Amino acid sequence: MAHWLFKSEPDVFGWDHLTALGQAGSEWDGVRNYQARNIMRQMAIGDTGFFYHSRTGLEIVGIVEVIATAHPDSTAQDGKWECVDVRALKRLPRPVTLDQIKSDDRLPDMVLVKNSRLSVQPVSDAEWQIVLELAGHSPD
DNA sequence: GCCAACGTTGGC
């Protein structure tokens, strides 16, 4: 299973919004960036991702699961954009802040640090494990 | 709220 990172402003659509939708989850719509779209096309059902609060919060707060592969974004008029569906899986015991990630010398290549503008990002297996560890997440 | 970084658009 591959891992990803989804960014959203909590004022617009935050972790609490997603958890309120329960198992049904939500379209990850509104992405209007080709690189992000291409990354979403690579996602498979059952993949997991971090949920990151941008602009306010600046921390990873939870884990989401991909429940539908890329399909046309219903909020796009021209049919050019796509999205996946995700649902909230679990809140992290401790949020992992951007500062923590930036100052961790094991995470120099995280896209969150290297390309802060990309709203949907790949996360390597190693990065995934390190962030879980920082979050105090106990192994299943 | 500012503005640097980045992506997209469109005139040439």
Add this chain to the structure above:
DNA sequence: GCCAACGTTGGC
């Protein structure tokens, strides 16, 4: 196909 102008994102 270049690149200036413009719009958006997101850390600060």
